[in-house]
Amino acid sequence: MKVAITTKGDKASNVVAAKLIEYMSFYAFEMNEDNPDIVISVGGDGTLLYAFHKYKHRLRDTAFVGVHTGHLGFYADWLPSELESLVIALANTPFHSVKYPLLEVIVRFSNGEKELKILALNECTVKSVEGTFVIDVEIRGQLFETFRGDGLCISTPSGSTAYNKALGGAILHPSISAIQIAEMASINNRVFRTVGSPLILPSTHTCMLKPVSDVNFIMTVDHMRKELNDVKSIQCRVADETIQFARFRPFPFWNRVRDSFIR
Ligand code: NAD
Numbered sequence: 001m002k003v004a005i006t007t008k009g010d011k012a013s014n015v016v017a018a019k020l021i022e023y024m025s026f027y028a029f030e031m032n033e034d035n036p037d038i039v040i041s042v043g044g045d046g047t048l049l050y051a052f053h054k055y056k057h058r059l060r061d062t063a064f065v066g067v068h069t070g071h072l073g074f075y076a077d078w079l080p081s082e083l084e085s086l087v088i089a090l091a092n093t094p095f096h097s098v099k100y101p102l103l104e105v106i107v108r109f110s111n112g113e114k115e116l117k118i119l120a121l122n123e124c125t126v127k128s129v130e131g132t133f134v135i136d137v138e139i140r141g142q143l144f145e146t147f148r149g150d151g152l153c154i155s156t157p158s159g160s161t162a163y164n165k166a167l168g169g170a171i172l173h174p175s176i177s178a179i180q181i182a183e184m185a186s187i188n189n190r191v192f193r194t195v196g197s198p199l200i201l202p203s204t205h206t207c208m209l210k211p212v213s214d215v216n217f218i219m220t221v222d223h224m225r226k227e228l229n230d231v232k233s234i235q236c237r238v239a240d241e242t243i244q245f246a247r248f249r250p251f252p253f254w255n256r257v258r259d260s261f262i263r
Helices: 011-024 045-054 080-091 253-261
Strands: 002-007 038-043 063-068 076-078 096-109 116-120 123-128 133-139 142-149 151-155 178-184 199-202 207-211 217-221 224-228 231-247
Touching: 002 011, 002 045, 011 038, 011 080, 038 045, 045 063, 045 076, 063 076, 063 080, 063 231, 076 080, 096 123, 096 151, 096 178, 096 217, 116 123, 123 133, 133 151, 142 178, 178 231, 199 231, 217 231
Parallel strands: 002 038, 038 063
Antiparallel strands: 096 116, 096 231, 123 151, 123 217, 133 142, 133 207, 151 178, 178 199, 207 231, 217 224
């Protein structure tokens, strides 16, 4: 089995990564950074987001595992003290994997620039560079609302516990193939009106954001930030691609939600 390790780069994560390599040397693993079957991310959720973007061109052939060296993560759910059992479980292939939905974003430009296709594991947010963010929100080709406020957050089910949650969005089980649109500080008064609630769209529905006047935006995709100019439209839907997580023990999603937010 071909394995790649991505680490956060801090001392604790590098120590854990070195230990992993040592344990793996007792089995028939091949370290292969370019074409791994398994990517072990050592650090936190941010490290797994980085690993996802590094290997998003080979999602069909790669499964991810996260080890956390800080607090319990949503993606990084193995403890450094469990490394030996993780390596033994990995060596006893075939392993079971679960697939989680991803968000596909396509940005089209009015200046002839080639369209941009983006995959997000957590979410994509869109805000204005300056001033109030104003955008027409179309769902399935029909105008739904003209949004005015700070921005919009479009998240995946596994990303629903991240930024989306801080915006009052619902937590969605990742077995649901959907995306969620959450508002950031919408302006609601006698003149301007938005729905005010997070929306959950099934995989058959597409949401299109169309600029009303300002065409320059700040977009974040997971941990990354990008400035977009001359935007014609931003299309969001559930991606055809999925991410696979290698599962060696049961750790139900709702237990992770409870352990992260309640206990
Ligand atoms: P970071 O270092 O600022 O960490 C953000 C926190 O989000 C960390 O505690 C991380 O464990 C947690 N997190 C990441 N993915 C999660 C998930 N799917 N479920 C629950 N918690 C999760 O930034 P980072 O590590 O580079 O992560 C980028 C993510 O930060 C973005 O994708 C976004 O979701 C999140 N974020 C959250 C807020 C907010 O809650 N107000 C604001 C900006 C970004």
